Amino acid sequence: MAGENQEKTLVEIAATGGIGALIAVIFQVIRAARTHVDEQFNGKRFIVGVLSAGGVGALVAWGLDFFGVGKELSAVIIAMCGYTGGRLLDIVEAEIPETLKAGFDGIQKRLQEGRWKND
Numbered sequence: 001m002a003g004e005n006q007e008k009t010l011v012e013i014a015a016t017g018g019i020g021a022l023i024a025v026i027f028q029v030i031r032a033a034r035t036h037v038d039e040q041f042n043g044k045r046f047i048v049g050v051l052s053a054g055g056v057g058a059l060v061a062w063g064l065d066f067f068g069v070g071k072e073l074s075a076v077i078i079a080m081c082g083y084t085g086g087r088l089l090d091i092v093e094a095e096i097p098e099t100l101k102a103g104f105d106g107i108q109k110r111l112q113e114g115r116w117k118n119d
Contacts, residue, residue: 013062020061021054023075024082028053031083052086 008016028049036042060081064074081088 016061016065017058020057020059020064020074020078022057023078024053024057024060024085025050027079027082028085031085049085052089053082056085056088057082 032046032049057078060078061074064077069077
């Protein structure tokens with residue numbers, strides 16, 4: 001069940017994130033090689049893409065580990081997230097605040113109208 005993992009050491013947590021980051025970075029490099037094959041190498045863009053993918057990979061690895069997802073499925077999910085890398089972070093950055101705001105706006109509207117049950 002989710003969250004019932006035994007207490008892990010900091011080293012185990014770092015290893016999980018590090019392995020996730022490494023898998024994600026590998027697939028980000030594959031994406032960069034496929035997408036920018038005819039362009040001149042841009043080191044800054046490459047480093048930013050790799051760091052973004054690594055961050056996404058670590059976050060996803062920790063989340064999947066928390067929910068007890070198997071290692072093979074975790075590797076597949078992390079690889080796909082690594083492939084999308086920074087774009088996934090951009091989507092999350094935009095969507096979470098909008099979703100929270102919409103939720104709070106809905107609650108505020110219900111409070112002002114004084115109704116909670118569906119009409």
